[in-house]
Amino acid sequence: MRLADIVVPDTQAARGALEVATAYCTAALLNHSVRAYLWAAAYGAMNDIAFDAELLYVASMLHDIGLVEEFDSHTVPFEEAGGHVAWVFAAGAGWPVERRVRASEVVVRHMWDEVDPAKDPEGYLLELSTALDISGRRPEDFPAELRAEVLRAYPRAGIGPYFTMCILDQAGRKPDSQAGRLARSGIAELMAANPLEG
Template identity: 85%
Template sequence: MRFADIVIPDTPAARGALEVATAYCSPALLNHSVRAYLFAAAYGAMNGVAFDDELLYVASMMHDFGLVKEFDSHTVPFEEAGGHVAWVFAAGAGWPVERRVRASEIVVHHMWEKVDPEEDPEGYLLELSTALDISGRRPEDFPAELRAEVLRRYPRLGIGPEFTACFVDQATRKPDSLAGRFVRAGAAERIAANPLDR
């Protein structure tokens, strides 16, 4: 699998999602979102996981919007807040209700520890790719040349410390959230040890 083999959707919704992410995300968070899609799409293609590339791309661009100050919620976990943003964006893109719901579900599911690829292939791929990009889980599942090219095109720009600070903030304000549970389980240490940062 080479970088050139990854299909990046060129639709109004995909272009709009990138535009919105560029406007609201920090440079590090934006690059993380792009890498999340690239790693997810590559894994799906390499392992025969059929997925909707536009749906996965939009969800990838939106999956951390609940960490962005303009969309941060003090009442629900960040992944749920991001899911609501994805639903609203999809409505503005003219997607039918069922597709809006799917976009929201994918964003929420990316924080789950396990997602069934049969029931939610896009959520499965996004959970896998974000775990790789943030905490360095299973880098061996991706060719070294592909990892290097993705990182060259979309550098990490200090995403580890930035993301850790966001997670600790979420855990402090919402201790019962998944972010709170992950912080208590040593997420900061795993993020700091991510092999992608070496």
């Protein structure tokens, strides 16, 4: 598996989601979102997991949008805020209600500890890919050459300190959220030890 082998959907919704992420995310968060899709799509292809590439791409671009100031919520966890943004985006893209709900679910579930691939392959792949990119979980599941190619094309650009700051901020305001759990589990140390940072 090489970077060129990963299929990136070229649809109006996919292009729009990238445009939104580019407009609102820092360079570090944007590259993280792109890598999240690439890791997810590569893993799905390498392990014969059928998935909806457009849905996965849109969710990947928007999965951390709840961390940015314009969409930060003081009432719900950032992944739920992001899920609402995904639903609204999907409505604007003309997706039917069921597909809007799926976009929201995938965004929310990327913060779950575990997602059943049989019930939600896109949620499973996004949870797996973001865990790799943030905490360095299971890098051995991806060929070293692919990892190097992706990181060259989409550098980490300081995602470790930036994401840690965002999570600690969320945890301080929403201690019962998954961000609070991540903060208590030592997110800064996990990110510093991430082999992708090397």
